[in-house]
Amino acid sequence: MPELPEVETIRRSLEPRLTDRRIVSARFLSPLAAGGHPEELSAQLCGERITGLDRLGKHLLIRLANGTLDIHLRMTGKLLWNVPPGFYARAVLSLDQGHVVFDDIRQFGRMRWLPPGIDPPNLGPDALGLDFGTFSARLGGRRGSLKALLLNQSVVAGLGNIYVDEALFCARIHPLCAAAHLGRRRLRRLHQAVADVLADALAAGGSSISDYVNAEGAPGSFQLRHQVYGRAGEPCLCCGAPLRRIFVAQRGTHFCPRCQRR
DNA sequence: TGGAATGTTCGGCT
């Protein structure tokens, strides 16, 4: 499940291979991958020169001489460098040197073109490198649960189910806790926890739960260091209490009932 | 065997 650390890992590995390359053709094996308009998107990409790669939240932004190719991998999307397109290949970007395969089992992932100067709308500030002032201003006074707010991409961009659970455990804060009555000290702790978890995950090349791999086909290793995610029923690595799994905002939520009091 | 669970986003509804 590509969240910020996974998308950033992909961005870093693809950036040197794609920058200054020219898109020779964009072939869509599934129209869904192009938002239902494969011919139009193909025409927008064909012949374009790639000037660089950015990331905003979970969006990978391939900057073109004219506009941006915005890629969202959603749940099972992968970008693979120079592999033969497999059964689940949904698009192939052929460059003047090499090609990128957009592979996506469940077909939730999307590619779209954005005009010059336009970034994906409705996104809050990127979670990576977010300063405390902005972080507290985004969360402060809001009534929803921390879990729901941190998952909301218009509040903060880039966190998904895994890293929200891990960050809340790291800060020892209950996922159902309302942002509005979070004191400054705990807000500080949460901000630090988000930064720490993202940095560690990035250094480990992200988390591979079911099928995430980077552009070279290699898995990440941060799943080996998850404290709570996917560990319901197992002992808390801090206090030994059995970890719990509840539903918050329609999402499986993992936490330690002893370390993370409400 | 089939129904639920998996997780991200969006749109519709309240």
Add this chain to the structure above:
DNA sequence: AAGCCGAACATTCC
């Protein structure tokens, strides 16, 4: 406004 819910999709797991 903000939250809840289902839909999009395919595979895995009981």
